[in-house]
Amino acid sequence: MKALELTEERRDTLRGHLQTLFATEFDEQLSAFRADDIIDLMLRTLGPAVYNQAVADVRAHLQVKLEDLDGEVWVEEAP
Secondary structure, eight states: OOOOOOOHHHHHHHHHHHHHHHHHHSOOOOOHHHHHHHHHHHHHHTHHHHHHHHHHHHHHHHHHHHHTHHHHHOOOOOO
16 A cells, blocks of 8 residues: 655645644643654554545445345336
């Protein structure tokens, strides 16, 4: 599997959230460099588990839809 990567826009948004969190909750100014390190750590440690859970959730959802496919689109043939 390829490494999980964020768009620059998403990374900027997360960086801002982290900096705000540290400022309000811990009274600490978090530099962009340190915020990026935390984001990278979270991507490495939590990213694969979250990704795999999302894939499993989608698979389960699609399986339910496939099992109900006959009920949704089946057309009775004329005798």
